[in-house]
Every structure is written in C-alpha cells, then in structure tokens.
Amino acid sequence: AYTTEAMRLVHERVATPSQIDAIMRDCCGFRLGPLELADLTGVDVNYPVSQIIYQGYDQDPRLKTSFPHLSLLEAGRLGRKSGLGSYRYEGGKPVDVPSPDHVTAAAPAKSVMLVEPDEKLEAFAAQIGWTLLEEDDGECPLIGFPLGEDATAFAIWTGADPARLVCVDLTVETHSRVTLMAAPGADVAVIDAVAAAITTPARPVTLIKDSPGFVAQRIRGMIANLGCEMAQIGVATPAEIDLAMKLGLNYPSGPLELAEQMGLDDTLTIMENLQQVTGDDRYRPSQWLRRRALLGLPIDTAD
Template sequence: MVSAGASASDPVAGPVVGIVGAGAMGQGIAQVAAQGGLRVLLQDARAGAAAAGREAVAARLARLVEKGRINAAAESAALARIEAVAGIAELAPAGLVIEAVVEDLEVKRAVFREIEAAVAPDCLIASNTSSIPVRSIARDCAHRGRVAGMHFFNPVPLMRLVELVRTVWTSEETLARLAALGRRMGRTPVVVQDSPGFLVNLGGRAFTTEALRIAQERVATPAEIDAIMRDCWGFRMGPFELLDLTGMDVNYPVTRIVWEGFGHDPRLATTPAHRAMAEAGLLGRKTGEGWYSYAGGRAADPPSPDWQGEAAPARRAALAGEAPALAALCRAAGLAVGADDGACPILAAPFGADATAVAVESGADHRRLVCLDLAGPNAGAPAARITLMTAPGADPAIRGAVAAALVAAGRKVTAITDSPGFVGQRICAMVANLGCAMAETGIATPEDIDTAMTLGLNYPQGPLALAETMGRERCLEVLDRLQAVTGEDRYRASPWLRRRAALGLPVQTPA
C-alpha cells in the first residue's frame, strides 16, 4: 500500500487511497485523507472534475492556513499527496478505494465492477452511500468480504464520525483495516449493520419527526419548539432549524426511505406538512424559505418563542402535589405558596402527564391549573426558559399571571397547549426510545450508538445516555402516556427500554 519509489521523507509517502467521485463528499474525503498522511488518487468520470476537485481542496487548505488552523508546510504536504487521475484503472496502486458517486444503485454497481477489475485482490472497496444498502452494491462483487460502507458526513473536514457499514459478507479484517484508516483520517469509526439509514440517518429521525408531529397538533409553533430544545435541553439547533439547514429536498426523502425500509414503522413516520414543504420547493436556507425565512444565510425576522402579555404577576399559588423543585421556583419568583383559596393559580410540574391528566388525577381545577416543565437539564439555571402548559378550557388570565411572575423573575417563558410530556420530554423520550430500538436490533453497540449520535448530529448526549439522564422509568412513562392518549403504535416503548426499566438496569446493559 506504499507508492513505488516513495521514501520515508517523501511528503507523498504513505498508504494509497483511491476516491471515485470528486464532488463535495469526494473532495472532503480526499482532504482528510491527505491531512492524515495518506496518498490520494482522485478520479471522476466527468472531464476535468478530478482536477477541479483537487483545486477546491487546495482552496480550503489555504483558508485553513489563513485562519491559523494549519501551517504552510502542512498545507503543501497535504496538497502534494493528492493526485487527480483520469480513469479508474489508474487506481491500481490503492489499498483502499472509496466510491462517492451519485446515489444510484446501478451506477454504483458499475463503478464497483470497474474498481474490482483495476485493483489488487486485497484492496478494500468501500461505498460512501448514505441510503443504499451496501449489500445491494456488493452483490455482484467477486471478493465481497473486502467490501463495506464507509459513510462520511458532510462537511467531511468538520464532522469527525465515519460509519463502517458491515454487510453479511464483510470480514472482520476488512472492518479492522477500515477502522485504522478512518482513524488515520482523523475520524472516529463506529461499526454499523447494513440497514436503512445505517445508524445516524435512522437515529436522527425521532428528533425531527416528533417535532413535526407536535407542530401538526398545534401544541407549539416551530419557533417555540426550537427554543425549548435549545434552551431547556441543550441541543445546539432546534429540529426546525436543522430541517432548514439540511433542506427538505434532503431530509424528506431520507425520512421516507428509512420509513419504507422499516416496513412503514409509525415510530419513523413524518407528517403531511413535511412532504408539502418539499414538494412546494420550500427547502430551507438554500431557497430562502422553509420553516423560517432567510436573508443572507440568516433567519430574517423569526417569530418570537417568548410569552408576551400585559398580565399582572401572580403573588400566590397553590401546588398540586409535592414538588420541592417547583416550590423552590415559586420562592425565587416571589410567589407565596399556600392552600388553594379557590381563585389562585394551581401549579404542577408533571413528568409524562398532560395538564388534563394532572387535573383529573389530582382533583385540581383545570381552569386554574398551570403545568411547568422542570425536567430539562437546564431547567435549574436562574435564567433558563420555562415551558407552561394548560388544559383545554383554562383561564388565560391565570396562565398570564403565572407567566408574568416568571418573566419578572428573569425567566423566558414559552406557553404551549396540552401535551403528554410537554415538548422537550416528548421529543427526548422518542429520541431515547429509538436509540434503544437500535440497540435491541443490533444495528450497533449501545456505546457506538451514543458516540455516533453525538458526533454525527451534535446532540448533547447520545440517545441511551439521554434515557439515563431523563430516568429510564420516566422516559417509559412519557411514552406510555402518549400511547394511551393518542392510541398510536408510534409511541410503543422498545422492549429493550421496558425490560431495563423494570429491572432497574442502565439502558446500556447488553442483551
């Protein structure tokens, strides 16, 4: 795997990686491979595309020098390792060839046939596909044990994850060699079974599709949902911001592929609005219109997620049940807590239940009941956002008085309609449940699931770690309440989660 005639001091010395496809993904893979000390042969069927791809990498390396990320010597050495070649036959010296062409099965099969004819029998062959089963691509290969998926994430230089997709034929030696080469490229490899969406594109469905369902039910607006997930639960972006960033032309088809690939599992289903946005060309940032409007790449005059009103702050409240954290919040907001006088707000801080259930189970007057979500990891911060939820028929003046008291105490407030698990509990329970389902079906190990979701999607925690943070029993309570209220199989809890909650075991406990 070392180029002939290269010496130990030669900047192009090192294992040889061939890349077929010089588009955005191929360029990114070439860059991280070259920066990792690997010699790169970059090929594309389009005349001049490989050379143009090399120049694009050169421009990005130059910008890294300008920003002080690398020095000029590292820039020159990395660029010297990349060579544009005309045909696949010129990839013969490679010890690994990565295919990064269009997402078309027949095109990929044709490319793989050409690669196999050009390289040595021990050369690894990998596809960067994000949606096509790798076993379908490898079906006609003569040496299928050396074939796997090597799924990088865009933009490759910034995303530190690579999914190594194991087919029914992939050998352990192949996975070990790919993992070593992935680490040379500065990526963290995780081994994933060959299934629709692999790991990240499957696991990422819950965050966005549940947000879409919440908006469809008019529980909260996209801006409110995004603010809750950022401010209360620590996500870098809200689900609608993420949808606009990736684009409906990307995330809607991927969601559909994954949903269909898993037999129309309702846990993976999206909403009619998602499809409508894609078909209307409201794709997000790339078109200037999506869930938000954009100008110059930034959201233009986005709607406020904050409660706004003229109500006088409440001065006293009663509590529905024992709630030390809620009592402490009341003291901080200047709300005196006492017995229900028949006119004051009644406050509760449920986990899993909606306001209707709290009113029925506690006997509280639903017209004066205001539920507060104190479950998020940021909920205890002095300036954190608080989500308020009320039942149908609630007195808006009571809700306004409670909101005004919290705002006066320095809190941001978002007011939503009735929903089991508010917004944040509900989305996080679905994320955690899908992670447990992936562990149950052996798509990856619990550790790799959490690693992939944090590196691949920038989640504050992986889904199994999130289940532990929420509390596995509480996570289960949210799902069971949602299923009971909606009657939908969408909210069925994974047996993996249910069994570990019943036994008091961490959800990372292996089968």
Template sequence: MNDPNTAELTVGVVGAGAMGQGIVQVSLTGGMAVRLHDARPGGAEAGRDAVFARIDRLVEKGRLDEAGAEAAKGRLTLIDGIAGLAGCDAVIEAVFEDLQLKRKLFAEIEETVSDDCLIASNTSSILIASIASAARKRDRIAGLHFFNPVPLMKLVEVVRGPETSQATVDALVALGKRMGRVPVVARDAPGFLVNHGGRAFTTEGIRLLHERVATPAEIDAVMRDCCGYRMGPCELMDLTGIDVNLPVTDIIHEGFSQDPRLKTFFPHRALFEAGRHGRKTGAGHYDYDETGRITGAPSPDHASDAAPAKAVALAEPDAALKAFAEGLGATVLDADDGTSPILAAPVGEDCATLAHRTGADHRRLVAVDLVFLSEARATIMTPPGADPKARDAVAALIARAGRKVTAIKDSPGFVAQRIQAMIANLGAEMAQIGVAAPEEIDTAMELGLNYPKGPLALADAVGPDRVMAILAAMQDITGEDRYRTSLWLRRRALLGLSAHVPD
C-alpha cells in the same frame, strides 16, 4: 489487505465530488498514497485543485507545516480509468446514489484489483447488501460512510454487510482511525446508524407542529435552551434541506416496515410540495434573507403585562414543584383558595388528563416542565378553556427570576419531554435490533449530529424509568404505537439498570 498502518498503503477513491474530495484529503493527511478517478471530463483535476487549496489553508492556519503539505500533495495521483486502481489496498467509491451505477462500478473494480483489496462504498442510503449482491467476493465489501464536510466531521460509519468479514471490518476501522476519524461499526440497515437515529428529533418536532402545540420558533428555542442542542429540529431540517430529509425519512420508515416510531407527518410533506426546501430556497419552516439568516419569525418568548402571581396552589403534592415555586418568591398555599393559579409538573401527561385525574380546576391550571428546565428558559402549558390570566401570572413569576418563558398549547410531554423521550427510545430500539453497540450509538449521534448526549446516555441522565413513564403516558393518551417503549428500554427501566447494560 496490507497492514492499514503501513507506510506503503495505497487508497483508491472513485468520485471527486465534495465527499470524494474530503476522503482524498483525510487520506493524504493520514500519510496514505491516493489514486483519484472521476468519470467526468476534468472532474479529477477539479477535485485535486479543491483538495490542494484546502491543504494550503491548513498551512495558513498553522495546522500543517509546509513540508507536510507538500508531502501530502505528492502522494496524490490522478488516474484516467478504473484500470489505474490496480495495486490499491483499498478502494472507496463516492459517486452519486444510484444502485445500478454502483453495482456496475463495483464489478469493474473487482475485475481490476487483487482479491485482498477492500472495496467500500460511501453510500448514505443504499444497503451494502444491495451493492454487494452481484459481487464475486462479498466478504471484502462494506460501507465506509463519511459525513460532510469530511475533514471537519470526525465520525465515519463502518457498515457491515451480511457477508462482510470481520477482517474487513477491522481493517476499515483501522483505516478510518488513520484518516483521523472516529469509526463506529454499524449494521447494514436503512439509514445505517446516524440517519436512522436522527429521525426522532425531526419527526417528533414535525408531529408537534402537526398538532399545533407550538410554533417552529418555540420548538427550536426549547430544544436549544432547555436541552442543549445547537439547533432545534425545524432549523436543522431547513439547513439539511426538506428535499433531502423528507425522502430519507420516507426511505427509513418504509425500510423498517412502516414502524410508526419512524414516520413523519403532513407539515413535512406540505413544505416539500410547496418548494419550501429550507435555506437553499430562501424558505422552509422559516423565511431567510440572502445571507441565510432567519427573517420575520415570531418570538418564542411569552410576553404579557401581568403582575407575577403572589400565591399558587399545587394540583397534587410535589416537593420539587413546591421548591421551584417558593424559589421564585411565591407563597405555596396549603389548600386551593379558589382564585390563585394551580401549578402542576406532569411527566408525560397533558393538562387535560392531569386535571381530570386530580380534580384540579382546569381554568386555573398551569403546568411547568421541570424535567427539562434550564436557567435560560422554562416551558409552560395550559389546557383548553384555561384562563389566560392564570397563565400570564405564572409566566410573569418565572420571568421575574430571569428565565425566558415559552407558553405552548396542551401536549402530553410538553415539547422537550416528547422529543427527548423519542430520541432515547429510538436509540434503545437500535440497540435492541443490533444496529450498533450502545456506546457506539451514543458516539455516532454525538459526533454525527452534534447531540449534547447520545440517546442511551440521555436515557440514563433522565432515568430509564422516567423515560418509560413519559412514553407510556403519551401512548395511553394518544392511543398510538408511535410511543410504545422499546423492549431494550423497558427491561432496563423495570430492573433499575443503565440503558447501556448489554443483553
């Protein structure tokens, strides 16, 4: 391939749908000549018109001057067939997800372009190894996976197939940068990097629903207010579409030999079978009006008329919990008086386990998540058989200080500890099996899914040892390998190292 930064670089794009249009736009604004082909009659023309309209809007918004816009438009050529790709330096395929179609298309492209022309697929779900298996020169084939909408989503995954050369990877990284994207290099594996890493957020949310720990609104509110996500897992699934995220989850779960850390649970499939596919159908985890706004969802905020607790006991010594309670204006008793609420701040445990371990009266036990506590919201939970008066008195005490309160059923790891620990653990496992380097895993999840912290940065922020403790408690309580700690995370936790430390 020619120097990716040369002014004469020509990129071919096959497929003028939404993704193809975005790739064309960032290629044109990156100073490259583009040849666009679409097999549908009028498809290339419609794609061109859509791209030019968006370039015009950039001018209107002051993000591109008129001379630059006209120059960009002038670099686009529509071609009638694959033969028009002759002379391209790189060709990017952006047709729909059909393996046989892609193989046939790649064979036609190979017969047309020179041996040093790179051929990349924008596939999001098909292994590059499968696409390249029938190719003549597999070393120049890779994935170049953009995210929709391409002009707004800065990330692009450069997917290294089993036979992709380093020169090809380096050239595609440079090409992605010229397009104004942030490239990350990922291993050819089910879901690549972002779709693989995103499973923990949504599937653990589904698991919480499966166990009836909390409602969709409660789960989403906790993850937004206590952890900084723009959307909670239920909102996100409704936005992407249940008909999209369930099949992707199944593919990745199957692709990794049914690893229980990647599986989803019945409420996910129940929504799919019911046709409740999210915003697009007007119903998913939530109901939506014609504008796409959620309607009729119960409040995630616990409400009661109870008076705030004046005094509390602690289930076990805990300096941070004592400071929290005293900061709310409560007296922390030196010994249980037999009537006041009993506070605990478990890490990974549920209330039933903690009550059994400490001997605390489960009827008055109220647990507070101090690991993921924000000024906006606190999460509390109680065990089976608890007195609602104790819960309500603690909720009122917290609410008096200005925090909203979400009260959930008993759960190892509350809501946030569970989801966050699973995100960190999956990121660590991806590092362990070489999906990508730790820093690139973080970059991909922050840019591709708008995570406030990448999985390994999250592990470091919470503490690898604490993340491991949460997972270990959940595995012990549930007996499930779903919560087994990645060796990557375990080794670094035991040695007191950052989750980013390489092997």
C-alpha cells in the same frame, strides 16, 4: 426523531417552529432547533431520508414523519437553499422570526398551590419565590408537572380545576427558558400571573397549547426510546449508538445517555403516557427501555 417529532408538533399546532426551536436550544442544549436544522440540511434531503428509514424498518410508526414535512417539500419550501422553509431567509439568514416568548404585563402570582407533592416542583417554587398554600382557596393558580400527559388528562385524574391549572415542564433546564401549558378554557389571567412570576430578562416563558409531553418530553423521549430500540435490535452497542449520534448529529448527549439523564423510570412513564393519551403506537416504549427501567438497571446493561 428530532425533526420528525417536531414536525408532528407543528402538525398538531402545539407550538410554532420558533417556539419548538427555542425550547430545544435553551432548555435541552441542542445547538440548532429541529426545524431550523431541517431548513439547514434541506427538506429535499431530510424528507426522502425519513422515508427511506421508515420503509426500511417495515413502516414502524415510531419512525414516521408528518404531513407538514411532505407539504414543505411539495411547496418547494426547502429551507435556506430556497429562501423559504419553516422560516423565511434573506442572504442565508432567517428574517421576521416570530418571538417564542410569552409577554405579559400582568401582576405576578405570589401564592400558588401544587397539585401534587413533588421535590422538583417545590424546588422550582422556591426559586421563583412563591408562597405554597396547603389548602386550595379557590382562586390561586394550581401548578402541575405531568409526565407524558397533557394538562387536560392531568386535571381529570388529579381533580385539579382545569381553569386554574398551569403545567410546567421540569424535565429540562429552566434557568434559560420555562415551558408552560394549560388546558383549553383555562383562565388567561391565571396563566399570565404565573408567567409573569417566572419571567426574568434571562428566563423567558414559552406558552404552548395543551400537549401530552409538552415539547421537550416528546422530542427527547422519542430520541431516547429510538436509541433504546436500536440497541434492542442490535444495530450497535449503547456506547456506539451514543457516540454516533453525538459525532454525526451533534447531539449534546447520546440517546441512551439521554434516557439515563432523564431517569429511566421517568422516560418510560413519559412514553407509556404518551401512548395511552394519544392511542398512537408511535410512542410504544422499547422493550430495552422497559426492562431496564423495571429492573432498576443501567441503560447500557447487556441482554
């Protein structure tokens, strides 16, 4: 899920490889981003492995990789070993990597309005130093925090003005990097004002294109969901699955631990909304996750 969902994000042009990798390193605690990891292991290794897994589990769409993965292989862009993959390499080191940061000289926004009351949003606004408006003045930025939705869907069902809506992902760490997105046609001046207010030397902003689940929600949600599915079909116990992924793939947390950290309700909401917005069974929630979220049980509760 780590690499395959990143490939899907590249395919949809949601974000560049350097943006995806920076978000997963800085906000989620992974030592390597998914695309730099794919370059390290070699596309001639990880693409065939993805196909073995996909075919071995009866072509479950949740395990399918995306066209950019195959195109890298067919083009001979195997990663570090060939000098070219998602990045270009010289002497085994990446060169000319585009910056993942959104840089603006705009004046920072001082007052904003939250689209919905939310404790995380309120705490984030206090951290930035924003004044929160209780009534929309028709000009201020509107700040939203969707789960598993894109800014477009969020604007439609909340009634927020999509031209002034800027969405922020607060499911992850925001001290080292903040991810923003907005709907097509959004006012660039509003986006820049929000980004300018958030940006510090230690906390850059990454601006992605409109995407259900941002970047981190999609990748982490897929990791958690597939870990739950492994528990559901009896591949191993929850503890064994978590240990294997931490030791074998150097994940900062195991998949089921990740679901607990994100919150089972939020993880389920992310997956359900991803499935609804995209219409893709790739995001079908595992029954293991669904039952424990609905019953309020720990993720490692046995059947």
